[in-house]
Amino acid sequence: MACSRVRPARVDEADELTQIAVRATTRDGYDDGAISRFMPALKVNLALIAAGLVFVAEDELGAARGYMALRPTGMGGLILLEGIFVDPACARSGFGTRLFATAIEHSRRMAGSVIMIFSNPHAVDFYSRLGATKIGMTPFVFSPDVQLSMFAFTIPAP
Numbered sequence: 387m388a389c390s391r392v393r394p395a396r397v398d399e400a401d402e403l404t405q406i407a408v409r410a411t412t413r414d415g416y417d418d419g420a421i422s423r424f425m426p427a428l429k430v431n432l433a434l435i436a437a438g439l440v441f442v443a444e445d446e447l448g449a450a451r452g453y454m455a456l457r458p459t460g461m462g463g464l465i466l467l468e469g470i471f472v473d474p475a476c477a478r479s480g481f482g483t484r485l486f487a488t489a490i491e492h493s494r495r496m497a498g499s500v501i502m503i504f505s506n507p508h509a510v511d512f513y514s515r516l517g518a519t520k521i522g523m524t525p526f527v528f529s530p531d532v533q534l535s536m537f538a539f540t541i542p543a544p
């Protein structure tokens with residue numbers, strides 16, 4: 387299954403997108419208790435959808451298979467990647483890479499120069515492969531037993 391297009395998310399599909407994030411995280415081996423603790427980070431943010439900062443990756447049939455959310459930080463040029471989540475049924479099919487390409491494109495439009503990423507341990511290879519630089523580690527605010535890797539991605543000139 388390939389990604390056919392990436393488009394802005396709609397408020398009426400928020401629950402569906404949150405379920406994709408839950409499935410993607412469950413696939414990494416987290417149990418129900420961990421998923422409950424992570425929920426504030428998995429639940430798609432309606433305000434970000436309304437602001438046009440959430441994007442959906444569709445398969446060839448037009449079904450939503452992943453999403454990506456951005457948040458401007460207010461610090462010149464620094465954009466926060468709120469998350470990228472891909473339905474496990476479509477893992478390793480390029481959906482994550484397409485969503486990250488959209489993150490770069492949209493960050494540029496917001497005059498972004500660096501994308502800041504807090505990566506769960508299972509996504510470190512994904513962000514490294516995309517060219518992000520690891521700059522540190524920090525406990526996950528919603529579950530401090532999990533150490534997140536902090537990455538910075540420098541947006542190349544168009």
Ligand SMILES: CC(C)(COP(=O)(O)OP(=O)(O)OC[C@H]1O[C@@H](n2cnc3c(N)ncnc32)[C@H](O)[C@@H]1OP(=O)(O)O)[C@@H](O)C(=O)NCCC(=O)NCCS
Pocket residue numbers: 410411414468469470471472473476477478479480481482483484504505506508509511512513515
């Ligand atoms: C991380 C995630 C977004 C990757 O999405 P994806 O659509 O599977 O990624 P892609 O197919 O674009 O992968 C691109 C490359 O990244 C690397 N990669 C992706 N997932 C990987 C994994 N689980 N282990 C090792 N490398 C991985 C590979 O080099 C891959 O290229 P390849 O398949 O040709 O070897 C997805 O697995 C996911 O939703 N994970 C759970 C949620 C999460 O951790 N999100 C990120 C933190 S917010």
